[in-house]
Amino acid sequence: MALPPIDxxxxxxxxxxxxxxxxxxxxxxxxxxxxxxxxxIRSRFSNVRWVxxxxxxxxxxxxxxxxxxxxxxxxxxxxxLGYRAxxxxxxxxxxxxxxxxxxxATRSFTFWDGEQPATRMQVQGGVDGISAIRDLNSNAEIxxxxxxxxxxxxxxxSRGGEDRVxxxxxxxxxxxxxxxxxxEDRNFYSHGGISIRGIxxxxxxxxxxxxxxxxxxxxTQQLIKNFFLSSERTVKRKLKEILxxxxxxxxxxxxxxxxxxxxxxxxxxxxxxxVHGLGLASSFYFNKPLSELKAQELAMLVGIIKxxxxxxxxxxxxxxxxxxxxxxxxxxxxxxxxxxxxxxxKALPLGLSGNSRGGVERYPAFVQLVTRQLREQYPxxxxxxEGLRIFTTLKPRVQEALEQRLxxxxxxxxxxRKLVSGKLEAAGVVTSAExxxxxxxxxxxxxxxxxxxxxxxxxxxxxSLAKPFVYLAALMQxxxxxxxxxxxxxxxxxxxxxxxxxxxANYDKKLHGNVPLYMALAQxxxxxTVRLGMEVGVSEVQSVFAGAGxxxxxxxxxxxxxxxxxxxxxxxxxxxxxxxxxxxxxLSSIREVLTKEGMPLKRYPFKVKQTLPEGPVYLTxxxxxxxxxxxxxxxxxxxxxxxxxxxxxxxxxxxxRDSWFAGYSADQVAVIWVGRDDYKSTGLTGASGALPxxxxxxxxxxxxxxxxxxxxxxxETLIDPGSGLRANExxxxxxxxxxMAGYLPTAAAPCAGGALAEPSQWxxxxxx
Amino acid sequence: MIAMTSLRAFVTxxxxxxxxxxxxxxxxxxxxxxxxxxxxxxxxxxxxxxxPETKPPLSPNLxxxxxxxxxxxxxxxxxxAARASLAAGRTDQAGASLERALRxxxxxxxxxxxxxxxxxxxQQAEQAESEAKKSISLGKRNPYLDVENWRLLxxxxxxxxxxxxxxxxxxxxxxxxxxxxx
Numbered sequence: 001m002a003l004p005p006i007d008x009x010x011x012x013x014x015x016x017x018x019x020x021x022x023x024x025x026x027x028x029x030x031x032x033x034x035x036x037x038x039x040x041i042r043s044r045f046s047n048v049r050w051v052x053x054x055x056x057x058x059x060x061x062x063x064x065x066x067x068x069x070x071x072x073x074x075x076x077x078x079x080x081l082g083y084r085a086x087x088x089x090x091x092x093x094x095x096x097x098x099x100x101x102x103x104x105a106t107r108s109f110t111f112w113d114g115e116q117p118a119t120r121m122q123v124q125g126g127v128d129g130i131s132a133i134r135d136l137n138s139n140a141e142i143x144x145x146x147x148x149x150x151x152x153x154x155x156x157x158s159r160g161g162e163d164r165v166x167x168x169x170x171x172x173x174x175x176x177x178x179x180x181x182x183x184e185d186r187n188f189y190s191h192g193g194i195s196i197r198g199i200x201x202x203x204x205x206x207x208x209x210x211x212x213x214x215x216x217x218x219x220t221q222q223l224i225k226n227f228f229l230s231s232e233r234t235v236k237r238k239l240k241e242i243l244x245x246x247x248x249x250x251x252x253x254x255x256x257x258x259x260x261x262x263x264x265x266x267x268x269x270x271x272x273x274x275v276h277g278l279g280l281a282s283s284f285y286f287n288k289p290l291s292e293l294k295a296q297e298l299a300m301l302v303g304i305i306k307x308x309x310x311x312x313x314x315x316x317x318x319x320x321x322x323x324x325x326x327x328x329x330x331x332x333x334x335x336x337x338x339x340x341x342x343x344x345x346k347a348l349p350l351g352l353s354g355n356s357r358g359g360v361e362r363y364p365a366f367v368q369l370v371t372r373q374l375r376e377q378y379p380x381x382x383x384x385x386e387g388l389r390i391f392t393t394l395k396p397r398v399q400e401a402l403e404q405r406l407x408x409x410x411x412x413x414x415x416x417r418k419l420v421s422g423k424l425e426a427a428g429v430v431t432s433a434e435x436x437x438x439x440x441x442x443x444x445x446x447x448x449x450x451x452x453x454x455x456x457x458x459x460x461x462x463x464s465l466a467k468p469f470v471y472l473a474a475l476m477q478x479x480x481x482x483x484x485x486x487x488x489x490x491x492x493x494x495x496x497x498x499x500x501x502x503x504x505a506n507y508d509k510k511l512h513g514n515v516p517l518y519m520a521l522a523q524x525x526x527x528x529t530v531r532l533g534m535e536v537g538v539s540e541v542q543s544v545f546a547g548a549g550x551x552x553x554x555x556x557x558x559x560x561x562x563x564x565x566x567x568x569x570x571x572x573x574x575x576x577x578x579x580x581x582x583x584x585x586x587l588s589s590i591r592e593v594l595t596k597e598g599m600p601l602k603r604y605p606f607k608v609k610q611t612l613p614e615g616p617v618y619l620t621x622x623x624x625x626x627x628x629x630x631x632x633x634x635x636x637x638x639x640x641x642x643x644x645x646x647x648x649x650x651x652x653x654x655x656x657r658d659s660w661f662a663g664y665s666a667d668q669v670a671v672i673w674v675g676r677d678d679y680k681s682t683g684l685t686g687a688s689g690a691l692p693x694x695x696x697x698x699x700x701x702x703x704x705x706x707x708x709x710x711x712x713x714x715x716e717t718l719i720d721p722g723s724g725l726r727a728n729e730x731x732x733x734x735x736x737x738x739x740m741a742g743y744l745p746t747a748a749a750p751c752a753g754g755a756l757a758e759p760s761q762w763x764x765x766x767x768x
Numbered sequence: 769m770i771a772m773t774s775l776r777a778f779v780t781x782x783x784x785x786x787x788x789x790x791x792x793x794x795x796x797x798x799x800x801x802x803x804x805x806x807x808x809x810x811x812x813x814x815x816x817x818x819x820p821e822t823k824p825p826l827s828p829n830l831x832x833x834x835x836x837x838x839x840x841x842x843x844x845x846x847x848x849a850a851r852a853s854l855a856a857g858r859t860d861q862a863g864a865s866l867e868r869a870l871r872x873x874x875x876x877x878x879x880x881x882x883x884x885x886x887x888x889x890x891q892q893a894e895q896a897e898s899e900a901k902k903s904i905s906l907g908k909r910n911p912y913l914d915v916e917n918w919r920l921l922x923x924x925x926x927x928x929x930x931x932x933x934x935x936x937x938x939x940x941x942x943x944x945x946x947x948x949x950x
Contacts, residue, residue, distance in 0.1 A: 062872065112864060113861060143841050434870060581905065583898060583902060600860070603863070605863045608898050711905045712905065
């Protein structure tokens with residue numbers, strides 16, 4: 001059977017040639033594959049190593065002597081920022097609370113105008129606010145300082161977005177880095193990207209198990225997996241992983257790889273948002289920067305890397321605690337921590353931050369507003385990838401006061417009015433009067449809900465909230481109208497078109513005769529408002545709306561009674577112009593944008609333009625104060641102290657579908673809307689629904705009382721309210737009323753001796 | 769007592785109604801059920817008064833600058849910082865300091881004036897004009913403050929090409945200058 005020798009030799013030669021050809025082809029193929037992978041790795045690493053969503057910060061809390069921030073509230077602010085209460089000051093991010101003072105070790109922070117280094121300071125004060133601040137190192141008095149701002153969210157792609165907070169290896173706690181290597185990859189600094197022993201062990205295990213299991217991976221391999229590969233488990237993928245790991249090691253230093261790992265590794269899931277890197281994990285789980293974490297906290301983070309869904313600290317705390325303790329034990333064995341440190345750390349609970357959202361994504365409704373403003377100027381990718389730092393106008397204290405009101409008051413309202421529970425929806429906005437900064441936004445009853453944002457997107461009929469603009473249009477004609485002008489509260493018909501006659505009615509279906517102009521507004525009478533509007537003209541009222549910052553009011557008489565749809569934020573805009581004495585400032589939610597390196601990129605300076613005359617606006621505000629003192633919003637003083645002068649207006653729409661209140665103090669504007677998404681009746685007027693919420697909010701915010709400071713073209717005079725004529729000290733009842741200068745009533749009231757000058761005719765008529 | 773009061777009110781009302789019928793300008797008391805003349809009661813329009821040019825003795829208590837105005841210490845230091853930034857040409861920095869000051873004291877006329885000065889430098893005339901006006905209205909007629917505000921108004925209006933308005937503001941500025949300079 002043996003083949004002839006020549007044949008055997010020929011065959012051998014052919015075989016050799018074939019083998020050479022095949023192996024050459026294979027080599028070329030492998031080389032090509034390697035080259036492709038190599039390019040992939042280098043481009044990924046040299047360009048954007050990781051996607052960095054823009055980070056959104058709240059306004060920093062300013063601190064200065066004289067600030068009326070009670071120390072208890074300052075302490076709450078510190079808690080929100082994740083500062084630790086300790087018996088004696090530790091590193092940055094800790095504070096000591098004693099009676100009448102707070103010692104604070106602040107964190108350093110890069111603001112728009114430069115870095116503010118970490119300091120140790122003492123804040124003295126009490127319930128009234130801050131009385132003094134001094135530097136604990138130099139003992140010098142501090143004029144003005146600010147806390148680091150709260151991170152309130154980030155802008156990441158809406159679907160499957162990765163979120164992270166960048167950390168540098170050099171700034172990472174040594175225990176984290178050493179501890180991570182001790183658990184995940186002890187030979188990291190000596191291997192070439194893969195561990196032969198680990199692979200061999202995994203291969204053996206896989207053989208005996210009869211199927212593929214997760215093999216032991218080096219840090220480099222884990223990084224490659226996170227960067228490029230899906231989680232499928234095939235031999236091909238494993239080979240690719242090994243090859244890429246080795247290539248990565250050729251091109252980059254160990255420290256670069258480790259730093260990439262710290263920022264890339266998957267650490268958990270928050271809804272659609274993937275939490276990547278230890279920086280974000282630190283704020284997600286502990287609401288603190290990585291540099292402030294203690295041994296047991298670092299051990300937990302290192303522990304859950306193994307499988308963040310399997311070891312979810314919020315869902316499986318016992319399992320995670322066992323894993324954490326195992327990590328601590330390894331650290332003890334590798335002498336990273338002492339026996340005492342081990343025992344102390346092991347005894348402590350996980351200490352997760354109370355907020356399930358973990359210090360990020362706290363105020364989604366506000367972040368939506370910020371994102372919208374940014375999208376007008378930046379491409380989507382710049383927002384989601386480049387790590388911009390966005391400094392906003394949000395005031396956490398104001399935001400939380402607003403959230404608390406809606407959370408508490410809506411269920412209470414449903415209960416007390418015997419409404420179906422859970423059907424009412426609500427929205428609210430708070431702005432700063434001068435400067436037009438949006439301080440708080442709530443877009444839903446579920447205040448942290450990131451979906452439909454009623455404050456921005458729910459345009460509803462505003463009802464009587466429109467009236468002040470009709471009255472302002474009238475008061476801008478001082479030769480025709482003043483606050484005491486008598487307006488007939490009588491039926492009126494308006495011909496809208498040939499076959500369309502509009503005959504409005506008062507809310508109470510009654511007629512009130514002739515009422516002073518201010519009282520018609522205070523009592524929100526419809527008929528005098530329509531009469532006034534018709535007298536001044538629709539176009540005048542439209543232009544007043546435009547001056548206030550709303551440009552879409554239709555040219556219809558029905559706008560006098562608020563048949564125009566506005567979102568709560570738009571209402572805040574027009575009331576903001578009133579609160580700022582006729583100076584319009586477009587509402588803004590952003591102050592500054594910095595690059596991820598902390599370099600100033602863009603500032604949003606506030607813009608202001610006088611659009612409405614100060615005098616008539618002052619008169620309108622005066623009338624809006626009467627709304628609360630004598631009119632439809634009297635109930636406000638059930639909540640706010642009588643010394644607090646505020647201005648505002650109720651709004652109610654047909655069939656009680658919408659309950660509004662919009663109003664202002666000396667420095668803040670607040671708008672509240674309550675209604676149902678299905679447009680059914682709420683059974684609430686503006687006064688019974690939105691007003692009590694607004695009033696309690698103003699109380700909680702410790703609103704600043706409006707000043708009696710008439711502008712130069714306004715004069716005040718004593719009036720007899722019965723006659724609307726000038727009064728003096730002899731009159732039984734008097735009120736001080738502002739008038740446009742030059743248009744004051746000249747005649748004296750009877751009580752002031754005026755009318756007696758011409759008594760003849762009335763006496764005759766009286767006694768005839 | 770109530771009867772007395774209502775009687776008095778009634779008589780007063782009647783008295784006034786009658787007066788309204790014969791007099792030309794007297795407003796009318798509200799009294800339900802009585803037919804009234806048209807609701808709008810124009811008051812005798814006097815000539816629009818420009819602020820009268822008086823020279824009252826200046827109160828020695830009037831602050832001549834923000835330092836003595838009673839503003840909070842941090843506001844004063846921020847305004848000073850803004851001035852230094854502006855002098856160094858760092859307008860963004862100056863704006864940031866002034867806005868920070870305004871958040872602490874939103875109705876401080878000196879801070880509003882600082883913003884107006886800044887926006888004259890950055891040639892934002894409309895904004896500078898609004899801010900100077902705001903400073904005037906919040907400034908409680910302090911000539912030491914307003915002398916600069918009217919100068920800023922004159923500059924802003926010149927920038928906008930409003931020659932007449934600028935001349936008017938300049939005149940007011942000079943008047944105030946005479947007033948405060950002995």
